[in-house]
Amino acid sequence: MDMDASYETEALRQKLLDEIWAGGCAGLGAMLLDEEAIRSAGPEQLRALARQYGIQ
Numbered sequence: 157m158d159m160d161a162s163y164e165t166e167a168l169r170q171k172l173l174d175e176i177w178a179g180g181c182a183g184l185g186a187m188l189l190d191e192e193a194i195r196s197a198g199p200e201q202l203r204a205l206a207r208q209y210g211i212q
Contacts, residue, residue: 161199165199165202168202168203168206168211168212169194169195169197169202171206171211172190172194172202172205172206172209172211173191173194173195175187175209175211176188176190176191176194176209190205193205
């Protein structure tokens, strides 16, 4: 994986984490259940989660 792809993957990971933390603070606590999946996901899994959350 090149440096740009690695940076994009980590930026997407952070964006997803921000999204679920915001949802948790807004009373959607079930969103926090995906935190571990986001933290341990590879690039393909992150893109799938992003599509699930409507980010990509």
